[in-house]
Amino acid sequence: MFRTKEKLYKWIFAILAFASLVFLVGIIIVLFKEALPIFKNIKALDFIFGKFWYPTYEPPEFGILPLVLASIWVSIGAMFVCIPLGVGSALYINEIASYRQKAILKPLIEVLASIPSIVYGFFGMVVLAPFLQNFLHLSIGLCLFTASLTLGIMATPTVCSIAEDALSYVPRSFREASFAVGANRWQTLTRVIIPAAGSGISTAIILGMSRAIGETMTVLMVAGGAAVIPKSIFDPVRPMTAAIASEMGEAPMGSLHYNSLFAIALILFLITFIFNIIAEIISRRFRIKLGLSG
Amino acid sequence: MNKKLTQKIGFSFLFLCIAITIVFLLAIIYFVSVRGIKVISWEFLTQAPRNAMTEGGVAPAIVGTLYLTLFAILFALPLGISCAIYLCEYSPKSYIVNIIRISINNLAGVPSVVFGLFGLAVFVKFFKFGVSILAGSLSLSILVLPVIISSTQEALLAVPQSLREASLALGATKWQTIKKIVLPTALPGILTGTILSIGRIAGETAPILFTAAAFYMKGYPKSVFSEVMALPYHIYALMTEGTHPERQTDIAYGCSFILLILVLLVSFVAIIIRQRQRRYQHG
Numbered sequence: 001m002f003r004t005k006e007k008l009y010k011w012i013f014a015i016l017a018f019a020s021l022v023f024l025v026g027i028i029i030v031l032f033k034e035a036l037p038i039f040k041n042i043k044a045l046d047f048i049f050g051k052f053w054y055p056t057y058e059p060p061e062f063g064i065l066p067l068v069l070a071s072i073w074v075s076i077g078a079m080f081v082c083i084p085l086g087v088g089s090a091l092y093i094n095e096i097a098s099y100r101q102k103a104i105l106k107p108l109i110e111v112l113a114s115i116p117s118i119v120y121g122f123f124g125m126v127v128l129a130p131f132l133q134n135f136l137h138l139s140i141g142l143c144l145f146t147a148s149l150t151l152g153i154m155a156t157p158t159v160c161s162i163a164e165d166a167l168s169y170v171p172r173s174f175r176e177a178s179f180a181v182g183a184n185r186w187q188t189l190t191r192v193i194i195p196a197a198g199s200g201i202s203t204a205i206i207l208g209m210s211r212a213i214g215e216t217m218t219v220l221m222v223a224g225g226a227a228v229i230p231k232s233i234f235d236p237v238r239p240m241t242a243a244i245a246s247e248m249g250e251a252p253m254g255s256l257h258y259n260s261l262f263a264i265a266l267i268l269f270l271i272t273f274i275f276n277i278i279a280e281i282i283s284r285r286f287r288i289k290l291g292l293s294g
Numbered sequence: 295m296n297k298k299l300t301q302k303i304g305f306s307f308l309f310l311c312i313a314i315t316i317v318f319l320l321a322i323i324y325f326v327s328v329r330g331i332k333v334i335s336w337e338f339l340t341q342a343p344r345n346a347m348t349e350g351g352v353a354p355a356i357v358g359t360l361y362l363t364l365f366a367i368l369f370a371l372p373l374g375i376s377c378a379i380y381l382c383e384y385s386p387k388s389y390i391v392n393i394i395r396i397s398i399n400n401l402a403g404v405p406s407v408v409f410g411l412f413g414l415a416v417f418v419k420f421f422k423f424g425v426s427i428l429a430g431s432l433s434l435s436i437l438v439l440p441v442i443i444s445s446t447q448e449a450l451l452a453v454p455q456s457l458r459e460a461s462l463a464l465g466a467t468k469w470q471t472i473k474k475i476v477l478p479t480a481l482p483g484i485l486t487g488t489i490l491s492i493g494r495i496a497g498e499t500a501p502i503l504f505t506a507a508a509f510y511m512k513g514y515p516k517s518v519f520s521e522v523m524a525l526p527y528h529i530y531a532l533m534t535e536g537t538h539p540e541r542q543t544d545i546a547y548g549c550s551f552i553l554l555i556l557v558l559l560v561s562f563v564a565i566i567i568r569q570r571q572r573r574y575q576h577g
Binding site: 002005006009010012013014016017018019020021023024025026027030031033034084085086087088089091092093095096105107108109110111112114115116117118119120121122123125126127153156157160184185186187189190207210211213214215216217220221241244245248249253261262265268269272273275276277280 | 297298300301304305307308309310311312314315316318319322323325326372373376377379380381383384385393394396397398399400401402403404405406407408409410411412414415416419436439440443467468469490493494496497498499500503504526529530533534543546547550553554557558560561562565569
């Protein structure tokens with residue numbers, strides 16, 4: 001009697017545990033299914049490398065290169081902000097901060113990490129963009145540069161917490177050994193701790209990049225929205241996520257435009273999927289290297 | 295000497311990094327709060343919008359956000375906790391567990407707008423829920439599932455193995471041990487994770503764009519099949535739609551302020567609980 005009940009519970013939990021897998025596979029199937037019609041009409045290469053995105057013109061043009069480039073540029077720009085700030089902050093918290101500073105800084109960063117993206121977008125739109133427009137004498141405040149900056153600030157707490165985690169896994173003995181041979185704190189930091197935590201830090205950077213490229217509301221509000229290939233960093237752009245979010249409302253269900261937006265989502269999904277797999281592999285190696293269990 | 299100088303420069307650089315980060319983030323809170331707090335009034339919190347979104351309050355949006363968050367948590371919590379229990383307590387170490395783990399990690403990295411599209415195709419279209427609270431909160435619950443699973447896992451792993459062994463030694467079965475020993479011990483940790491995910495859901499916009507949100511609706515939602523206004527979507531809509539951008543901006547400031555306070559408060563509470571718990575566990 002007990003035994004059947006026990007087995008039943010085990011099976012219930014086992015089935016529920018597969019939910020994530022089911023959802024992940026479900027997402028992949030849905031994206032493929034809804035995106036497929038566009039590839040029957042347009043060659044995949046023309047779709048990805050086409051230079052013109054005029055989905056509502058007659059005849060429509062479905063080339064997503066401007067959107068892809070916008071996403072890539074905005075994310076790279078964001079990396080210039082969030083890698084130094086995030087990793088630098090993590091190093092400070094882990095290596096330099098006193099016990100008391102650490103007790104304040106760590107939770108503070110965590111609380112700040114919870115600010116919703118819509119608030120960043122709003123801030124970028126009403127404060128940062130007008131400020132930069134005046135300060136740098138730009139013709140348009142909502143542009144690639146502003147979007148990168150906003151996104152970079154937004155990804156900083158994420159990068160910082162993950163990098164900080166990686167640093168905290170470096171065993172004390174590494175540090176002690178380095179001090180014992182006469183290295184000072186800075187030498188220990190740059191030649192022992194950073195190399196030891198290197199792959200953990202790169203995981204943080206990859207996950208930050210993945211977050212930046214998939215972020216929607218911020219770029220939707222701040223990037224300017226022009227679906228053309230940018231000529232300078234002060235041009236307005238429309239990243240992939242922004243295109244999906246802003247155009248899905250107008251695209252009639254079942255139209256090619258609707259399908260093409262799903263195709264963009266599919267490409268976006270594959271990019272972040274690859275990033276996550278790489279991060280997973282690197283972090284597993286990192287754990288093995290430091291002798292931690294996988 | 296040279297060695298010392300390099301160290302000084304290096305440390306100052308790192309200090310600069312964290313200073314800039316904190317200043318930037320506090321600046322966001324400051325700018326939103328200073329103008330947002332002026333808009334807040336009793337009327338703003340309790341009234342519906344009037345005169346084409348230029349006057350009145352945002353009560354329906356606040357209520358809508360509460361509904362969406364509540365339902366999303368109701369869906370995600372049982373599923374997430376069960377998944378974590380299986381992975382931590384039952385899981386045979388096998389490749390199946392690895393597959394589940396990898397899919398959780400990947401689900402956590404899926405862009406939020408993709409959850410919106412999934413919700414649109416599956417809940418709105420396929421199951422014919424329409425643009426509704428139900429479709430929106432289901433989309434949100436998938437988004438937040440990995441967060442709940444990993445925080446619950448962390449809480450379960452923190453339960454000392456000796457407690458489980460003691461319970462099993464007394465003749466309790468696996469399920470009795472989980473129900474009477476493991477879950478109660480892990481409860482504060484699970485609670486923290488849940489609270490953090492509430493904060494996450496309340497602020498998410500992209501998944502509800504095409505599955506639940508409406509810019510304006512008369513009165514409050516009547517059932518789970520009606521559209522809702524939601525705070526984050528309302529901010530976006532106020533800034534991009536409508537005919538009176540000047541007056542709408544002020545209302546958007548008010549909404550951002552409410553959302554910010556809500557989310558920061560929630561995550562602050564969660565982090566306090568967790569710190570106490572950690573201190574308690576470490577003696």
